[in-house]
Amino acid sequence: MFTPFEELNTLLAELTGSVRDIFGDTFVGAYLQGSFALNAGDVNSDCDFIIATTTLPTGPAEDQLRRLHDEIPTREGFWTRHLEGSYADVTSLRGIEGLGVPWLFCDHGHRELIWDTHCNTLHTRWILRHHGITLAGPPIADLVDEVPPQAIRDAMRVALPELMAGLRTWAPFDTAWAQRYTVSAYCRVLYTLATAGVTSKRGAAEWARDHLDPRWRPLLTQVIEDRARGWDPHDPPRPGSLEATYEFAAYAESLGWPAP
Known part of the structure; x- marks a missing residue:
């Protein structure tokens, strides 16, 4: 199997x-x-x-x-x-x-x-x-x-400042799916920067909930729990979740860790 x-x-x-x-x-x-x-x-x-x-x-x-x-x-x-x-x-x-x-x-x-x-x-x-x-x-x-740990960390350090711009070229930000995907994408980059490893979207969000500033726990919990909603082009983001996502993205980009 x-x-x-x-x-x-x-x-x-x-x-x-x-x-x-x-x-x-x-x-x-x-x-x-x-x-x-x-x-x-x-x-x-x-x-x-x-x-x-x-x-x-x-x-x-x-x-x-x-x-x-x-x-x-x-x-x-x-x-x-x-x-x-x-x-x-x-x-x-x-x-x-x-x-x-x-x-x-x-x-x-x-x-x-x-x-x-x-x-x-x-x-x-x-x-x-x-x-x-x-x-x-x-x-x-x-x-x-x-994969050399420094190589994968360096790749994520380069990708992090450009992540939102890249998402805006294709992700439909008027959908709940894109809101969740964006948070998960930032979590995965931060996870790799911290560990030099790779985990799933859910795994990265759970890691972030446990390791990042506690003020992001409500947003990260929402992303984890709402995964079951799946892809629906007519499903809008939860009220306030998109604004929180943009704030989380700015926070993630500001961390700059671990240092080179």
């Missing part, structure tokens, strides 16, 4: 089998990362995967992958619309030297694959190295090096 959901396990087995057939000898392995690898996946999660190959897919293999991911969301079921992941070559996957290499990427619920660095991050490598779930192939720790 890869996840608590039988339907999702069946889909992952089918995806792995189809991809193995497409890649043939260039297939290396299939792995889960993200919330399910962190033992935090639920019905409000997407299912994050990494499929490792000896070389990046091109030609007929790329064409077949595109057709496969165009077809999967048309199938019956819930999880067919909640896959997200990338096809990574083992060379660029192994260590930080591979950062910046675009991988063929399936965005959450999308049918069109794009070349993108979305999954090619230190966070992804850390999760794979420490908690990755093997669907097929060798243990993922054999393919991914340890």
